[in-house]
Amino acid sequence: MVEPVLLRVxxxxxxxxxxxxINGISFDVPSASVFTLLGPNGAGKTTTLEILExxxxxxxxxxxxxxxxxxxxxxxxxxxMGVLLQDGGxxxxxxxxxxxxxxxxxxxxxxxxxxxxxxxxxSDKAGALVRTLSGGQKQRLAVGAALINDPELxxxxxxxxxxxxxxxxxxxxIVDALRAAGKTIVLTxxxxxxxxxxxxxxxxxxxxxxxxxxxxxxLTQDFGEETxxxxxxxxxxxxxxEKLRACCVDLRxxxxxxxxxxxDLPATMESLFDWSRSQGVxxxxxxxxxxxxxxxxxxxxxxRLRE
Amino acid sequence: xxxxxxxxxxxxxxxxxxxxxLFWFLVFPVFMLVVLSIIFGQIGQEGEIRFDIALIxxxxxxxxxxxxxxxxxEVFRELATPQLPGQEPLFALHEPPDGEDPEGFVEREVxxxxxxxxxAVVVIPAGFGDAVLRAISAPMGEEPEPARLAVYMSRTDTxxxxxxxxxxxxxxxxxxxxxxxxxxFDPSRExxxxxxxxxxxxxxxxxxxxxxxxxxxxxxxxxxxxxVPGAILFNRDRRILRRYxxxxxxxxxxxxxxxxxxxxxxGLQFALLFLLGRYGFGATISFAAPIPFLTLALAAVTFxxxxxxxxxLARTANAGMAVANVLNMPMMFLSGMFFxxxxxxxxxxxxxxxxxxxxLVSGLRASVGVESGPFSPALLVGVPLGWIALSMLVAARRLxxxxxx
Numbered sequence: 274m275v276e277p278v279l280l281r282v283x284x285x286x287x288x289x290x291x292x293x294x295i296n297g298i299s300f301d302v303p304s305a306s307v308f309t310l311l312g313p314n315g316a317g318k319t320t321t322l323e324i325l326e327x328x329x330x331x332x333x334x335x336x337x338x339x340x341x342x343x344x345x346x347x348x349x350x351x352x353x354m355g356v357l358l359q360d361g362g363x364x365x366x367x368x369x370x371x372x373x374x375x376x377x378x379x380x381x382x383x384x385x386x387x388x389x390x391x392x393x394x395x396s397d398k399a400g401a402l403v404r405t406l407s408g409g410q411k412q413r414l415a416v417g418a419a420l421i422n423d424p425e426l427x428x429x430x431x432x433x434x435x436x437x438x439x440x441x442x443x444x445x446x447i448v449d450a451l452r453a454a455g456k457t458i459v460l461t462x463x464x465x466x467x468x469x470x471x472x473x474x475x476x477x478x479x480x481x482x483x484x485x486x487x488x489x490x491x492l493t494q495d496f497g498e499e500t501x502x503x504x505x506x507x508x509x510x511x512x513x514x515e516k517l518r519a520c521c522v523d524l525r526x527x528x529x530x531x532x533x534x535x536x537d538l539p540a541t542m543e544s545l546f547d548w549s550r551s552q553g554v555x556x557x558x559x560x561x562x563x564x565x566x567x568x569x570x571x572x573x574x575x576x577r578l579r580e
Numbered sequence: 581x582x583x584x585x586x587x588x589x590x591x592x593x594x595x596x597x598x599x600x601x602l603f604w605f606l607v608f609p610v611f612m613l614v615v616l617s618i619i620f621g622q623i624g625q626e627g628e629i630r631f632d633i634a635l636i637x638x639x640x641x642x643x644x645x646x647x648x649x650x651x652x653x654e655v656f657r658e659l660a661t662p663q664l665p666g667q668e669p670l671f672a673l674h675e676p677p678d679g680e681d682p683e684g685f686v687e688r689e690v691x692x693x694x695x696x697x698x699x700a701v702v703v704i705p706a707g708f709g710d711a712v713l714r715a716i717s718a719p720m721g722e723e724p725e726p727a728r729l730a731v732y733m734s735r736t737d738t739x740x741x742x743x744x745x746x747x748x749x750x751x752x753x754x755x756x757x758x759x760x761x762x763x764x765f766d767p768s769r770e771x772x773x774x775x776x777x778x779x780x781x782x783x784x785x786x787x788x789x790x791x792x793x794x795x796x797x798x799x800x801x802x803x804x805x806x807x808v809p810g811a812i813l814f815n816r817d818r819r820i821l822r823r824y825x826x827x828x829x830x831x832x833x834x835x836x837x838x839x840x841x842x843x844x845x846x847g848l849q850f851a852l853l854f855l856l857g858r859y860g861f862g863a864t865i866s867f868a869a870p871i872p873f874l875t876l877a878l879a880a881v882t883f884x885x886x887x888x889x890x891x892x893l894a895r896t897a898n899a900g901m902a903v904a905n906v907l908n909m910p911m912m913f914l915s916g917m918f919f920x921x922x923x924x925x926x927x928x929x930x931x932x933x934x935x936x937x938x939x940l941v942s943g944l945r946a947s948v949g950v951e952s953g954p955f956s957p958a959l960l961v962g963v964p965l966g967w968i969a970l971s972m973l974v975a976a977r978r979l980x981x982x983x984x985x
Contacts, residue, residue: 326826328982348828356826362818364590366597375590378583379827402597418823428826 278337279304279426279457280325285334287320294320296481297334302459303474307452310461311468311566312478318461319359321478322430325459326356338426352381355424357415359431359461365404369395369414372403373421380422393417393447409440416447427451429460433467445471465567477570484573493564501564502533502541505557513552520544525571532568583829587837591811592844604806605845609799609853616795616918617788617861631699631743633660634674634689638682639708648709652729652754656702659750670746674698693734699743701732716762789865790951792857793944794917796876799849800883801912801937805904808842808887812979813897822982831981839884846880865948872947875960879940882964886936889971892979910935917941936967 280302287294295317302308310318323329325336327346335342338350363372370386377383390396393413398406406414412432419427429448433441448471451458462468468475469489476486485492499522506529514531518524521533521541535541538561549556595601635656639649653675660673676685692698711727718724731747734740759765815821824834850867857863867873890907894900912918914928915937924932932938943960945951955963 328822328825348830351826351828356823358819358822358826360819361823362815362820363823364594364815364820366594367590371590371593375583375586376823376827378586379824379829381828415823422827 277304278302279339280308280459281337282321282325283335283337285321285324285336286332287317287324287329288332293481295324295331298478298481298483300476300483300486302457304457305452305455306473307448307458307460307471309468309472309475310459310478311463311465311472311475311570312461313463315480316463316478317481318463318478319430320481322428322459322461326354326358326428327351352422353424354426354428355419355422357412357419357427357429357432359434361415363403363411363414363418365402367403368399369401369403369406370399372414373417376418376421382423383421384423386421389417389421392420392450394443407440409436409443412436412440412444413447416444420451425457427456427458429458431461431463433462433464441467465565465570468566475566477566477573479570479574485569489566492566492569495569499534499536499564500538501562501568502535502538502545502559503562504531504545504559505529506531506554507557509554513548513554516552517545517548520548523572525575527571532571534564534568584833584837584840587829587834588841588844591838591841592848594811595807595841595845601807601810604802605799606849606852608802609795609849610856612798612918613791613795613853613856613861616791630668630672631670631739631746632674632692632697633671633743633747634685634692634698634701635704636676636682636686636689636702637704638706639704648712648727648758649704651757652702652704652751655750655754690732693732693737693740696734696737696739699733699737699739700747702747703730703732705730712758716758716764788857788861788863789948790945791918792853792861792863792865793948793950794941795857796850796853797879797937797941797944798912798917799853800846800876800879801917802908803842803845803849804880804883804885804887805890805908805911806887806901807845808884809891809894809900809904810897811838812888812891813894813900816981816983817897819983825982842884842887843877843880846876850876865950867948869947872944875940875944875947878961878964879944882936882940882968885968885971885975888975888979892975892977911937914938915941936964939963 278301282298282300284297284299285295286297298317298321300308310316310321312318320329324331325338325346327350330345335344336346337343338346339353341350343350367375369390373386373389377386387396387399390399393416395410395413395417398410403411403414416429416432419429432448433444436444445467448458448460452473460471472489474487475489475492477484477492502521509526509529509531514524514526517531517533521535521544523534525532533541533545542561545556548554595605633656635653637649637653640653656671656673660669660671662669674689676682686701686703689698689701693701705728708727708729711725715724715727729751731744731751733744733747756765760767812821821834825831854863854867867876890900890903894903910931914924914931915935916932917937939955939960942951942955943964946960
């Protein structure tokens, strides 16, 4: 069953002086799904989100949210959405419960504070000052503040940036729980594995435009039956790489990292080892894997996501 | 309405919990009140300040002098005696004990004066009585050699400088009395001076009553000058405000809550300083009337808007604090907040006249009857209102509520 569209972005444009932050992007976000804007820093993800959150105004284009078409996000729309900002702060000398009470007062029908604190696993920190919280706890508090109005649409801007692996896993669990509860989530990330793990749909952005969108599996399926072989090699000459290119479908060299696409893994591996011996190249960190979103981005832009 | 109240409560709570803010909002004004009261509070209150005066009569052995040097000694001894039970006398008099060499005593007391342990050393030299007699018995038209007293003072000692005025006045009175007794001065022909005291008629203004309105306004001033741009700009730069703007909270509602919190902080400052002034230092002025209350409210709003003006002129929180620091001292000290502004050069007086603090301080003091001040009632209200209008206009056009890209 196809879910109805909760958020529709139509030909959105935003310039900062001569810089084209976003340049005519359009996408649909189905209800009760996780929609991810994936791209490197400066791709236009945060600007897109800031327009959808009502922080900035677009130069042109329209937004349709909850079935209402508008140029600018209204108070009524904000009542139904929750926002986790990428770099938002909290008053360091307020306590967790005081922060939640403050944000609850901004909405007409807030959730019980204790319920939300329990949802983000901060019940035992209710009396703690914000300045005493760890990075992960502060991020959970930010999620709590974003959920206090039981929003239908939730924006999460780089929710795991700067978090340690454990805190990142905790955040993923919260996103999974929200999706299971039927919430619609729009998140941005530059972590390919995060987008793959959490998203129902991914929209890949670069330089303010959308270069691909679809379900993660759909996007990687464009690689067909191919398998990826990746290794690191020191001081590889163009001539040596050209010889290697003959034994695979495609080859990309990114610094010392070389990625081969192959449809015949045993044959390519054999050729690779022969090449290694003949060229005197030591194959470091050799791995064989399925194509991922990083490969999609690389194949579309020639660059890696984290450049 | 709950959101507005909670924004106000947040402003107050963070100000109280943050030690640096608390220091500037509450501790520093209290500190200023205590320090200035202790240093200057006793000036001008007879009986509450004592000057150590050494008096040496080197003429007491001379028979002709018995009417004159004892008169001077008696006057000084009188001033060294409490006039009312429990009241401190004006002078603590130090005289040479019997048998001590007068020259040696003078040398010792002058050394004490140099070291700040004496405010003045008065020496009645030998032959003083004869000199007075010659002066008062000389025929009219002659100009005899005047009788001379030696008074040692210290230019580097504040108490000595203050004592010099009092000693000079005492000696002038003695001189006048001698002339009256000798028939050379007719007091009935003296020009009568009638002094008209302005301000409260029930008591002389005490320094604490002068100081307290100034310190209260200093608290309000620091609250507006540092607290307002600090809270807005730091919260903007740390993206705390941005969190509000993605919710239904709007800038006007935030402003209402913030301003309410600011006024509540001013109320707290006022209550603390007033209670300390009244019960700690015996201030007698009362603010429990509409005019003082409205003047306090006008001051709080003026400084609030002034804080918005600074916030709108600075691109970052640190720049805002720098602007506030530059304005702080001249605005505070060129306003009459702590000391009366007298004898300032004209270029500094120009600052006084454009400084809204001058009008608020003067207005508050006038409203509690401490002094009438140099400004008309229209200026007392009009200039702060003008500053409010100007500040809010600039802030409305320039103040950025979110970080720029």
